[in-house]
Amino acid sequence: MDRCHAIALWRPDAVLSHRSAAYLRGWTTEPPILDATVPRSARLRPPPWLRLHRRALDSRLVDDVETLPCTSPAQTMLDCLAVLPREQAELLIDERLKFGLDPASLLCLLERFPGRRGNAELARQVRLAVTRFASEPERALGRALHRVGLRLEMNAAVGPYVCDLVDRRSRTIIEVDGREFHSAAEVFSKDRRRQNALLLDGWLVLRYSAFDVLAAPDVVAAEIASVIRRRRASRR
Numbered sequence: 001m002d003r004c005h006a007i008a009l010w011r012p013d014a015v016l017s018h019r020s021a022a023y024l025r026g027w028t029t030e031p032p033i034l035d036a037t038v039p040r041s042a043r044l045r046p047p048p049w050l051r052l053h054r055r056a057l058d059s060r061l062v063d064d065v066e067t068l069p070c071t072s073p074a075q076t077m078l079d080c081l082a083v084l085p086r087e088q089a090e091l092l093i094d095e096r097l098k099f100g101l102d103p104a105s106l107l108c109l110l111e112r113f114p115g116r117r118g119n120a121e122l123a124r125q126v127r128l129a130v131t132r133f134a135s136e137p138e139r140a141l142g143r144a145l146h147r148v149g150l151r152l153e154m155n156a157a158v159g160p161y162v163c164d165l166v167d168r169r170s171r172t173i174i175e176v177d178g179r180e181f182h183s184a185a186e187v188f189s190k191d192r193r194r195q196n197a198l199l200l201d202g203w204l205v206l207r208y209s210a211f212d213v214l215a216a217p218d219v220v221a222a223e224i225a226s227v228i229r230r231r232r233a234s235r236r
Helices: 002-010 018-024 073-083 086-098 103-112 119-128 136-147 185-200 210-215 217-235
Strands: 034-038 050-054 062-065 068-071 153-158 161-167 172-177 204-209
Touching (some): 002 018, 002 034, 018 034, 018 068, 086 136, 119 136, 136 161, 136 172, 136 217, 161 185, 172 217, 204 210, 210 217
Parallel strands (some): 034 050
16 A cells, blocks of 8 residues: 555556556455556656556546545456456456446446457456356356356256256256365265255256366366257257
């Protein structure tokens, strides 16, 4: 926070953006490199912990956070997609959409400033985003399924049960089991009773370990997609 205030004192025309804005909004932990956006005409040599972005920034895309000028939530997300590693960027947008960032604000930003660099990636991330996940393996698998064109209900009710991923058209349920939650004797028995009830009701239940999902989500997603598409076709 001291460095964020120092940037504002050093350059009153600077706007905290990218990783700095994400940190100020409570989206991330303190980043090793801070970011600020300054006018194109600025000729500055920043310290090693600061990265400057020279561009014209519309005033409608600037808010005050902790009394500091900061890019709007939608602009912050767009900027973070440009500087964060892919996996971190995907996790950030999934978490923010899950916890209240309005996807309409992101789409509005794209419409307001068409043709800008980064717009295509933001649109792609909104399309692939997963928001109803309860664990990281579920999120990774949901993302992988979206990449192959399947959008399944997540943490959805099937009768008295809440299932990790559900495809009602093919009557297929996907369960992602973490060892720490499913190895206890009582839980193990409950899982079997639940699975039998779903199978007897005509559902196919596919179970994957959290370890396998995190190790190769695209491989697991490809197998699930093949099964679901065959079952959809046969049910037609």
